[in-house]
Amino acid sequence: MRIMRLLIAALALAAGLVAAPAQGAILGLQDDQLQNLSGAALDQRLDLLQASGTKVTRVDVIWKFVAPTKPADATDPADPAYDWKRYDQVVTGLVARDITPMFTYYWTPEWASRTGKTNAAPRVADAAAFAAAIARRYNGTWPDGKGGTLPLVKRIEIWNEPNIATFWFPQCRRQGGRYVMESARQYSALVAAAYPQVKAASPQSIVVGGVTGPVGSSVCDQADSSVGTITFAQEMIRQRVPIDAWSLHLYPIGSPLQAYFVPSWKTIPQITGLVDRLKPGAPIYVTETGYHTSYNRYHRYFVSEAQQAAWLVETARAANQYPRVELAMWFNLQDNPFWTGGLRRSNLTPKPAWGQFKAQVAATPRPATWAP
Amino acid sequence: MRHRTGMLAAIAGGALVLAGAGSGAASAAVKIGDWGTITADMAGGTLVWSDTQTARTKTFTYWRTDAARARVSGNGISGVTEPVAVRTSAGPITGAEIRATGTARGFVLTASGATFAGPVSWCCTAEAVEVVVSSDGDGAAPHPFSVGLDGARVRWIAAAPGGAGGAVLGSADPVENAERATSAPIPGRPGPGLASVARGIAAWADVGGSSVRWGTPADDGVSGIREAAQGGRVLAVRAVPGFIVSVVRAGGYRVTRTDAASGAVTVLWRGSARPQVGAGGRAVAIGAGRAVLTSRGGAARKVGDAKGPIAAVATDGSRVAVFERVSRTAKVKGRVTTVRTTDVRIAGKVR
Incomplete structure (x- = not known):
């Protein structure tokens, strides 16, 4: 069985269906504040x-910001209901600095929410159409309004942490006197619907x-329970969801x-085995x-700043142990009261990990398949 | 800004409360897994405790403090929840303290170590969400090791590691992103277990010192500071409105009560082993070996016996809760093994 999987993976690679694994995993850095800034502040x-x-x-595309009102044609990025201004600036600015962006989109707008809340599981058709709009606008051919085109954003993550009620509600629903898992099935439907639309809008895209x-x-045991990573993947396998890459x-x-x-x-090996059942050889x-350097209620495990720096180096080593892992994205650039895993403190002074991060990325060049 | 409630319990291991938990009928006892370091307090019909343990996994060790709260009615304990859990690899947690706020089953908690400044947390909002009042990962940050609610302000006493930089009284509102956080210096060199804050009072002793200082806390520091000799080296300090309880080493051990108004020091108990103390209302609870004693101001009187060595005691002024170390043999995965628990029960009434 294992040999068969390897053979399938090799054939898939030979056919160019999936990206070849990089020599070493890329160490990336996310800044969750990018989409909240504009003009000179964004440039800084x-x-x-x-x-x-x-x-x-990685750039968070906040659906409710881009589409505060319901578009008439949700697959058309030119629909007047859409406001892409902040993302056009972010993506253009990143590529100008030779940084490859990837997108993750989430937070349901009120008009698409069943509960009125932003963490509501979206209607599949609405959320898939929005994915198509993202893919089309950032497929490398969309006019930037200045005589050029907007950059290509190749990799699009469908949602963020759909196995946690904070981002996808409900996780479970009551059925016959007990709770049953709901989120993985709904999420699978979303990915299945989004995949062909994204591919049609941007054939180079990686879903x-x-x-x-x-x-x-x-x-x-309740609507806002959480679903384990492995269980979630297993349900997606059952639903035969099309993907190009898996993220966690x-x-x-x-x-x-x-x-x-x-x-x-x-x-990771266990997860790789599951991913192979979805898409053999998928990155x-x-x-x-x-790692957080002080306690916060969203992440109650923390380490010292010196440990964070040392474990950032170990993170790169750990990622490199698994050839299928192409990317390890550090979250986040800067601390805030709810997230203290930044490479810089909330006052922007650098932690020891900042220097370690610079040294690590300098030692691992970005492969051509990840160029902007 | 990302909000990620929900994931923590899943990644941080299970609750430590083994039995007697849940929201059902009151239970005579609650069992906490293993023999962690316990701090406890009781007020307003609520018993709160923190359980600090070394968590040894197959490949590494980390440290954890779990804070729990339960309703107390009669001699029963019910509705145990663990709304706050501190996990760290930064070093052993040696400075945990919990205080009941007396309203809405609330508490304040801190959990620091010798090598890191731990958080100060207030529990909880109406939605049972904790509020992290202070949390600083900077290596030079003062380490909080005592915490209390003083009116509408959470206050804590913190000191730089090794005494460098002196001690401070921190204050903040129990709301997220509190903008009115203050820090004011206080004299002396207190350490873990040697400081305490409650409504209208802050008390502390220097590491290795033989006297207790106390005064009225405010955002700009502690005013009206007074000092009383305790007749020996002070090992622990606990302040409640109106008085301070100290554990003192003077040949043997003694428990003293210092009246905040008069400064008079009364010896409540003497013994050969270090006791556990709790205070609440107008009463003091003492756990000495297996004996549970209480005092309303005079010599402590025995009110009960524990089933094992006492890890902590707490009182709300009328009842005494005891945390007793118990071990028993049990079959776990087919093997007979010794299971250690810390059992929590109401041991009696204050006399």
Whole structure:
């Protein structure tokens, strides 16, 4: 069985269906503030991101910001209901600085929300159409209004952490007196619907599925339970969801090379086996990872600043142990009260990890398949 | 800004409360797994405790403090929840403290170590969400090791590691992103277990010192500071409105009560082993070996016995909760093994 999988993977690579694994995993850096800035403030922030040396970053496309009202034709990025201004600036600024952006889109607008809340599981048709609009606008041919074209954004993650109620509600629903898992089935439907539309709008695009948050076990005992990474993947396999790449988030307890709880770096082989059942040989992107340097209620495990720096280096080593892992994205550039895993403190002074990050990215060139 | 409630429990391991938990009928006892370091307090019909343990996994070790709260009615404990959990690899947690706020089953918690400044948390909003009042990962940040609610302000006493830079009184509103956070210096060199804050009072002793200082806390520091000799080296300090309880080493051990108004020091108990103390209302609870004692101002009187060595005691002024170390043999995965628990129960009434 294992030989068969390897053969399938090799054939897939030979046919150019999936990207060849990089020599070493790319270490990227996300800045979750990019989409909140504009003008000179955005330029300064992009300069800071560039100063980190990162060659790849991840940009949150907040659906409710782009589409505050319902578009008449949701697949058409030119629909007047859409406001892409901030993302045009972010993407153009990143590419001008030789940083490759990838997108993740989430947060349901009120008009598309069943509950009125932004974490509501979206209607599949609406969310898939929005994915198509993103892909079309950033397929490398869309006019930028200045005589040129907007850059290509090749990789699009479908949603963010759909296995956690904070981003996708409900996770479970009551059926016959007990709760049953709902999110993975709904999410699978979204990816299945989005995939062909994204491909039609941007044939070069890489549709990234999963995007699972760091949940180990699945406990479906209320609507806002969480679904484990492995369980979520297994359900997507059952639904035969089309993907080009798989992504997941790792925030291990313990060092990258020692931690073994699901999900952690040591569980990548198990995840790779599951991904092969969805798409043989598909690359794996760890689109969020990191260590917090003080306690916050969204992530209650923390390390010292010196440990964070040392474990950033170990993160790169851990990623390089698994050839299928193409990307490890550090989250985040800067601390805020709810997220203290930044390479810089909330006052923007650098932590020791900032210097380590620069050294690591300098040692791992970006492969051509990831060029902007 | 990302909001990520929900993932923590899943990645941070299970709750430590083994039995007697849940929101059902009151139970005579609650069992906490293993023999962690316990701090406890009781007020307003709520018992709160923090359980600090070393978490040894197959490949590495980290440290954890779990904070729990439960309703107390009669001699029963019910509705145990663990709304706050601190996990770290930065070093052992040696400075955890929890205080009940007396309203809405609230508490304030801090959990620092010798090598890191831990958080100060207030629990909880109406939605049962904790508020992190202070959390600083900077290596030079003062380490909080005592915390209390003083009116509408959360206050804590913190000190730089090794005493460099002196001690401070921190204050903040129990709301997220509190903008009115303040920090004011206080005299002396207190350490973990040697400081305490409650409504209208802050008290502390220097590491290795033989006297207790106290005064009225405010955002700009502690005013009206007074000092009283305790007759020996002060090992622990606990302040409640109106008085301070100290554990003192003077040949043997003694528990003293210092009246905040008069400064008079009364010896409540003497013994040969270090006792656990709690205070609430107008009462003091003492756990000495397996004996549970209480005092309303005079010599402590025995109110009960524990089933094992006492890890902590708490009182709301009328009842006494005891945390007792218990071990028993049990079959786990087919093997007979010794299971250690810390059992929590209401041991009696204050006399």
